[in-house]
Amino acid sequence: MLIPQLSVFLENKSGRLTEVLEVLGKEALRITALSVADTSEFGILRLIVSDTEKAKSLLKDNHFTVNLSEVISVMAPDEAKYYAKILKILSDQEISIEYTYAFSCGSKSIIILRCNNNGQAIKALKDHEMELINASDLYKI
């Protein structure tokens, strides 16, 4: 349900993303999901990896600024209306979404959400019988 996610601060400089991935690549870490949020001057790389603690210490050893946070993961059919439904459940409860990203997997899509109140969001999604994925299942995908 709550999935550990690593956020890495990146300057907008060519080659920085490569460096992050090379650091993780050395230890054969698997990346389940990845997203980059960027502004004109900097970006935040968000990663869901198979071994969060290991990835975090690797990145820290290589002088990256890393933050560990938790996000919600929901599985739904990969049609837009399901994504819309999930967002509506949350907005109806006045839960705001700080960011979201998604990836598809077969005919399903995995939707990652970070809300201002994750606990409340999980409850709302469960009440509407949405399929929440826990971390160990997510890594198997």
Added chain:
Amino acid sequence: MDRNELRKVQGERLIETVERTYFNVPYYRHRMQELGIGPESIRSVEDITRLPFTTKQDLRDNYPYGLFAVPLSEIVRIHASSGTTGKPTVVGYTRNDIATWSEVMARTLTCAGADKNDFIQIAYGYGLFTGGLGLHYGGEKIGASVIPISGGNTLRQIQLMHDFGSTVLACTPSYALYLAEAIIESGISRDEFRLRVGVFGAEPWTDNMRREIEDKLRIKAIDIYGLSEVIGPGVASECLFQEGLHINEDHFYPEIIDPETLQVLPEGSTGELVFTTITKHGLPLIRYRTRDLTRLNYGRCKCGRTFVRMDKCVGRSDDMLIIRGVNLFPSQVESILLEMGGITPHYQLIVDRINNLDSLELKVEVDEAFFLDRISQLEGLRSKIQGTLESYLGLGIKVTLVEPKALERSEGKAKRVIDKREIQVLK
């Protein structure tokens, strides 16, 4: 004035100043008592070396009025400049001090060849900064027509310079150069302007910059020097021979010291410039350490003036930066950053001169203590640092967040300041 006669006058005025500070300023009385001296110890200007030094820190410690030597009812004007820990450096003038200031500024303008027929466009900032009003009173004293346009608004500066027929321009040298290029870009023929001379100061500049200003504006560019603690502009100024700045030493007694040993250096040595104000009543300062490094030349000038000349300052004995006429210590930035996150992050100030205007950029390493997972939080942090610094320093600043270890370090310590302006004129 004959130099022997001058020394006699300086001695008399020094004795009066020491008496006034001893009896009216508890701080100075204590300092002198600690040294086992009193007014009777000072009999001539040679005895000045027995007196204690005053630093900017002493002004801060006695904020705001602790060093004033007259009842506050005698103060008719207060100016201030930005300071390190939120407290500005405060200076107060009596009516008599304003008259002195007007007099030394009148000399400054006269030295630059100005008189009652001139139109003086004052593009220094008016307000707490001493530049604008200092020039203003001097301009009126010589009977010139003063145009108090204040700083900024370049198009309006050009229009009024053209329409009003300004003959003298007073501003910072970097703004003069900026204005020069804006005039060239405006397409108005130089022949339509009557500008003849500029009096430029409040920031360090090189001889190369002077030549560039003189070529582009087709004027004589005169260097002026001053600091608010001593009086503001009017402490020293070049004459038309441009071979050093004549110090108004009948009002401000100069010494050159070794900033390490604090000993007075032999004539002709380069060291830290120290001033004792020997006619000021509101805020008399004894042996005030300017932190500016220069050299004094007692030789007679071709212009006939006998007052000692100081070279263009060649640097500072502390880490103060002067950006668009505003004083900035890296420690100011540090204390602001400290307030934001409870820790001092690594940072670097990059000063440059782009299109002839000083630019200031702050790079801050994003530490884990600052970093959460949200763009809005980082943007918020960036704009908070920028906003706080801008309102505090009165200077535009660009703030960039960088990755840890992105900033150059020497022996593990980050280099705090990179000044790309090349205005240090060390010989």
